[in-house]
Amino acid sequence: MRSLDHLFDRNVAWADRKTEQDPTFFRRLSEQQAPQYLWIGCSDSRITANDVLGLDPGEVFVHRNIANIVHTSDMNILAVLEYAIEVLRVRHIIVSGHYGCGGVQRAMAEERGALVDHWLQPLSMFYRKHRPLFDGMGEAPQQLNRLCELNVEMQLRRVAATPIVEGAWLRGVELHLHGWIYGMHDGLLRDLGATVASIEERDALPSIDQRVTQRSEPLSPRRRHALEAFSALGLADMASPPCCMPSLEKPPK
Numbered sequence: 001m002r003s004l005d006h007l008f009d010r011n012v013a014w015a016d017r018k019t020e021q022d023p024t025f026f027r028r029l030s031e032q033q034a035p036q037y038l039w040i041g042c043s044d045s046r047i048t049a050n051d052v053l054g055l056d057p058g059e060v061f062v063h064r065n066i067a068n069i070v071h072t073s074d075m076n077i078l079a080v081l082e083y084a085i086e087v088l089r090v091r092h093i094i095v096s097g098h099y100g101c102g103g104v105q106r107a108m109a110e111e112r113g114a115l116v117d118h119w120l121q122p123l124s125m126f127y128r129k130h131r132p133l134f135d136g137m138g139e140a141p142q143q144l145n146r147l148c149e150l151n152v153e154m155q156l157r158r159v160a161a162t163p164i165v166e167g168a169w170l171r172g173v174e175l176h177l178h179g180w181i182y183g184m185h186d187g188l189l190r191d192l193g194a195t196v197a198s199i200e201e202r203d204a205l206p207s208i209d210q211r212v213t214q215r216s217e218p219l220s221p222r223r224r225h226a227l228e229a230f231s232a233l234g235l236a237d238m239a240s241p242p243c244c245m246p247s248l249e250k251p252p253k
């Protein structure tokens with residue numbers, strides 16, 4: 001099939017649907033974009049920032065590449081960062097990886113020599129350096145997923161180290177960096193808890209080498225809701241077990 005007419009058909013249907021829902025949608029979008037977020041994610045076709053975040057066009061500025069790697073000499077990502085911070089004035093930069101990432105898996109493999117291996121070099125060096133620790137983390141999928149999490153934390157540190165971000169912080173610009181990971185099996189994002197909003201906070205982060213041995217507790221939105229609900233109960237309520245829980249104490253004889 002040479003023609004891609006079916007994509008144009010889908011485009012027309014989508015534009016019609018949008019206009020039906022909001023007749024001024026495209027007019028407003030064409031006049032300006034004012035996203036509050038910059039998303040740095042993997043190129044994987046299954047993860048589109050707008051869908052995952054439930055946002056409309058115009059609401060998130062996006063940069064994607066294989067395995068969401070941040071090379072501090074990559075003109076592409078530096079130009080995106082500069083434009084997002086200086087022109088669009090985004091207040092949040094989200095570095096988001098995903099579990100089961102093929103790019104991260106490639107960084108763990110023995111193959112070398114393809115261009116993608118140059119791209120993944122910082123991550124594969126990191127993995128090889130800590131190989132014995134990863135080997136002790138269980139089966140291959142567990143090792144891969146832990147490296148996916150650590151990759152997000154590594155790239156977040158790299159964003160935080162760019163002169164563009166440092167310069168913004170030094171000028172007093174409000175800019176928050178977040179490290180998240182997405183689970184394709186349940187469609188949920190998880191917060192890796194490495195949010196930084198200043199040079200001091202960045203410098204207080206443990207090194208990425210230290211993080212290999214520290215357990216990570218990714219926080220999904222569902223778990224966040226549950227924790228909020230529990231904390232709203234107050235400590236007094238938490239002290240006694242719920243009424244439906246059987247007592248662990250032995251009954252008196």
Ligand SMILES: [Zn+2]
Nearest residue numbers: 042044101102
């Ligand atoms: Zn990926």
